[in-house]
Amino acid sequence: MSEVRKAVQKLYNTYPFPPDPLMDEPPSGYNWRWHYQSAYNFCTGIKPNQDKVRILDAGCGTGSGTEYLMLHNPHAEIMAIDISEKALETAQKRIDKSGILKEFKGSITFKQMPLETAVTLEGTFDLINCVGVLHHLPDPDAGIKALAEKLAVGGIMHIFVYGELGRWEIQLMQNAIAILQGDKRGDYVDGVKVGRDIFASLPPENRLVKREKERWQWENKRDESFADMYVHPCETDYNLNTLFEFIESSGLEFIGFSNPDIWQIERLLSNNSDLMSRAKELTEKQRYRLIELLDPENITHYEFFLAKAPLTKHTWQDDNVLKQAKPELNPCLFGWPSKNLLDYQFKPVVIDDADFVFMEHCAKNTSGELTVADILNQVNYSLDQTRSLIEKQLIMLNLQD
Numbered sequence: 001m002s003e004v005r006k007a008v009q010k011l012y013n014t015y016p017f018p019p020d021p022l023m024d025e026p027p028s029g030y031n032w033r034w035h036y037q038s039a040y041n042f043c044t045g046i047k048p049n050q051d052k053v054r055i056l057d058a059g060c061g062t063g064s065g066t067e068y069l070m071l072h073n074p075h076a077e078i079m080a081i082d083i084s085e086k087a088l089e090t091a092q093k094r095i096d097k098s099g100i101l102k103e104f105k106g107s108i109t110f111k112q113m114p115l116e117t118a119v120t121l122e123g124t125f126d127l128i129n130c131v132g133v134l135h136h137l138p139d140p141d142a143g144i145k146a147l148a149e150k151l152a153v154g155g156i157m158h159i160f161v162y163g164e165l166g167r168w169e170i171q172l173m174q175n176a177i178a179i180l181q182g183d184k185r186g187d188y189v190d191g192v193k194v195g196r197d198i199f200a201s202l203p204p205e206n207r208l209v210k211r212e213k214e215r216w217q218w219e220n221k222r223d224e225s226f227a228d229m230y231v232h233p234c235e236t237d238y239n240l241n242t243l244f245e246f247i248e249s250s251g252l253e254f255i256g257f258s259n260p261d262i263w264q265i266e267r268l269l270s271n272n273s274d275l276m277s278r279a280k281e282l283t284e285k286q287r288y289r290l291i292e293l294l295d296p297e298n299i300t301h302y303e304f305f306l307a308k309a310p311l312t313k314h315t316w317q318d319d320n321v322l323k324q325a326k327p328e329l330n331p332c333l334f335g336w337p338s339k340n341l342l343d344y345q346f347k348p349v350v351i352d353d354a355d356f357v358f359m360e361h362c363a364k365n366t367s368g369e370l371t372v373a374d375i376l377n378q379v380n381y382s383l384d385q386t387r388s389l390i391e392k393q394l395i396m397l398n399l400q401d
């Protein structure tokens with residue numbers, strides 16, 4: 001095993017991450033990025049035809065995300081891998097304690113192995129989740145390539161990696177701790193102590209202290225989080241340009257950011273029509289770069305979906321195709337039945353009476369008996385109104401017989 005990987009393994013054996021407490025019940029709520037149907041719908045505009053999917057959680061840590069994968073995909077075959085045996089032990093304890101195994105009808109396997117050797121795993125995966133891991137590999141390109149090889153054709157991959165602009169103060173602090181640790185680098189308990197002492201010693205108006213207080217302090221109360229942030233032995237931070245080089249190295253298709261709201265130029269320039277029309281002329285990548293240059297402190301990470309082509313996207317512009325589709329509610333929705341809902345991203349949405357009535361029919365359509373045309377024959381609603389619900393991802397459609 002490489003020296004760097006050993007150092008990373010030692011960090012997570014000392015401080016397994018995430019330090020979420022073990023609970024007596026399965027998690028509540030939802031995270032649509034881990035819900036295969038909802039995530040596939042986001043990527044393609046259509047509900048997938050299958051729910052007995054194969055999922056790889058690459059670098060699962062203590063299993064908080066893995067448990068959500070189980071909760072949202074109760075018929076899936078899930079493989080969760082990590083290099084830290086301590087993190088894996090906690091992950092196993094987490095699912096044993098919460099009782100999720102009683103509800104889960106699929107299979108779950110935890111395995112200690114580096115994701116760079118994923119090629120040795122049997123078969124391919126429909127969904128690969130890799131959150132907070134690739135930026136800790138000595139060679140992230142090799143890691144993403146290994147995962148890309150295991151993605152099924154038409155499969156989707158969710159990735160989260162760090163961004164350099166919003167982590168500038170973190171990088172400075174990491175370097176400062178390393179200098180003061182000297183020969184003790186690699187002693188992570190000492191690193192946490194040195195880091196906490198530095199913060200306690202710096203004046204309150206110091207930039208590093210201010211950033212820690214305004215942005216990270218709450219999560220960094222736990223030493224596991226503090227260590228993960230400030231005393232990591234291996235970290236690559238990206239900017240938009242290096243991110244897209246990284247994505248290109250995978251050979252996969254970029255589908256879109258999974259926090260799309262932050263990547264809207266309107267939120268920064270909408271009060272100047274000339275700047276907005278100039279921004280509209282840019283390529284998608286140039287526009288994203290502009291956003292991070294103008295709003296650096298908010299770009300602390302990149303989270304996005306990639307896919308292995310071909311992945312057909314549905315826009316539902318053809319009236320006849322839309323009429324034949326079978327609609328149902330997006331399972332990642334909070335507050336239904338009500339006209340005040342939280343959507344898949346937990347954003348408040350208010351729907352009107354007509355939307356509500358149409359959605360009531362969708363909610364009952366779990367076995368897919370009714371097409372959009374069938375429902376429109378019963379209610380006063382239009383195809384364009386239906387398209388608006390699709391766009392907001394309040395409903396999803398399929399074309400299955």
Ligand SMILES: C[S@@+](CC[C@H](N)C(=O)[O-])C[C@H]1O[C@@H](n2cnc3c(N)ncnc32)[C@H](O)[C@@H]1O
Nearest residue numbers: 012059060061082083084087114115131132133
């Ligand atoms: C920051 S934690 C993220 C855990 C989890 N994905 C989450 O988001 O909650 C990073 C995890 O990646 C694991 N890891 C680091 N390098 C790895 C590698 N080469 N192969 C597999 N896992 C690795 C670490 O052991 C650690 O548990």
